[in-house]
Amino acid sequence: MFIGHYAPAIAAAARKDSPPAWILFVAAQFVDILFFLAVFPGWERAPNDPAAPAALPFALDAPWTHSLLGSAGHAILFGALLSLAAPAGRKWAWGLISGLVVLSHWPIDWLVHRPDLPLAPGTEPLGLGLWYRPWIAWPLEIGLLAAATWWFARAVPSRARAAWGLSAFMLLVQVVSRTAFPPAESITALAPTALFAYALFPALAAWALRKPINPRSNV
16 A cells, blocks of 8 residues: 555544654654665565566565564654654653554555565565455555544544645545556666655645644544
8 A cells, every 4th residue: 555554644643642743654654664765775675576466566575674573663663762752741652653653554555465564574474465456455545544534634623624635635646656657667766756755745744734732632
């Protein structure tokens, strides 16, 4: 998935005690950010594979970022670092919420990836493979994003229009990138575009999902 990964971030941003939305957006894709940085020195690999699904036409070999154990380790690291930077009284909440958003990346990937997600490095890879069934994967991804946006809009009604606008823009970016452009020639060729998106969406979320001083939400 791509935009579906942001659903936990948007839902979590509805909480009064959550970190700023832009941090949660970084957390949602932290695993992929590390992965795309790791492909340049060859620490993680994803060679081209004609048998791979069109959404990700590579043979993912990324046990350190995309195993459940690796994702859990990155979640703990992200949460621990953020808790150190959090204001007094919110350190535990910021660390826990952001860590859970990081960890959400693995089960969401499990839904759409073919079996290339091990529980730990060296174990049997897993994956439900819904990317091979786009008529299921696309509605699922859009549904996750829509449900999270509805949850945020309900909790923070003053930002409802901006939240729906952000989600619509992210969906447009995904549709255009998947339909109007040919697949990337290599994972390193894809990396700059992916990393740009991972910077752009948090920047937009910082505006669209900013909460008023006294939001109604206490979920």
